Amino acid sequence: MSLFTNFSLVAKMATNDYVGFTFFVGCMAMMAASAFFFLSMNHFDKKWRVSILVSGLITFIAAVHYWYMRDYWAVNMESPTFFRYVDWVLT
Structure with missing residues (x-):
């Protein structure tokens, strides 16, 4: 059995998840x-x-940080504050 059997590389978003979609659009724009x-x-x-x-x-x-923020939001439905601060510090 593989280590990654239950691990999804991309979190699933609901079709009406506008916050997650905004992170996705931000990532693609960047x-x-x-x-x-x-x-x-x-x-x-x-x-x-x-x-x-x-x-x-x-x-x-x-773009990389927005991708992580989208995944964090899709899984936890919480603001990805940590990733935002890391993104601001690095950019």
Whole structure:
């Protein structure tokens, strides 16, 4: 029997869970911004590339934390305050 038999990698959300959906949309928006920054970095002047790279890293970190916040909300139905503070400190 596998260790992960009862472990779900993605928490299930109810179809009317607007808070969880908001975390999901925030995560996808941050991931899209990260992709934009990373993929368009070479199209910027050399002096702006470090700023674009840092912007991509910040939005990627935020996307990961929003994903964790969505899962925490879906499982516990509580505000993921800890993840918010970690996200604010890192970004």
